[in-house]
Amino acid sequence: MNAAVPRRRRPTGGLVAAVALSGLLALYFVLVLGRSVALVRTGEPVGVALGLAFALLPLVALVLIAREWLLALHVQRMADTLAAAGDLPVDRLPRSPGGRIDREAARAAFDPARDAVEADPESWAAWYHLAFAYDAAGDRRRAREALRTARRLWRTAAGSR
Known part of the structure; x- marks a missing residue:
């Protein structure tokens, strides 16, 4: 076999x-x-x-x-x-014919991600989701900062992977 x-x-x-x-x-x-x-x-x-x-x-x-x-x-x-874990962020935001994400939809998707980080600031997964919400909103600088925070928390949670 x-x-x-x-x-x-x-x-x-x-x-x-x-x-x-x-x-x-x-x-x-x-x-x-x-x-x-x-x-x-x-x-x-x-x-x-x-x-x-x-x-x-x-x-x-x-x-x-x-x-x-x-x-x-x-x-x-x-x-x-x-x-x-089945928790990977999925981009389902509406887009213009040119491929740009609808700003209102990005803003609406951003609020739950921000709220999740505020509720549990030590959750690397919440920071990861926030990074992708920032990216969808067009704020690449804050998206990178959020990814770096997620990485720091992720490495700390696993003992410096």
Whole structure:
């Protein structure tokens, strides 16, 4: 008797694009760092200063990109947990013919998500739902903040996953 083999998920177009873009950025960083080293090797004070500055910028960008990848991985794990519990947020909001979410519907969907966070501010799932309500309302900055809060609570609840 054959045991059921779990199906592997196929990468989505967004994931493939993100990996490709990250690869191109890595190539860019290598090229910039090569130029930075060449500037530092000139020994000229201006060349050394520019070389160090040019080397610092890709390193800062690399840290920020790594931070976003880690957030994306944790958000996917949280989504898997919510999906297994049947609690994954579903976007059923009405849209215009151009694909924009109806503002009134987004506002109406936002209120219950905000109320859930106010009722239980330590619930990572409530923060996760609030993040998607913010996103539907068009507030991407607050959506990211809510996802980061959800991740912090999720990791704390599971002992720093």
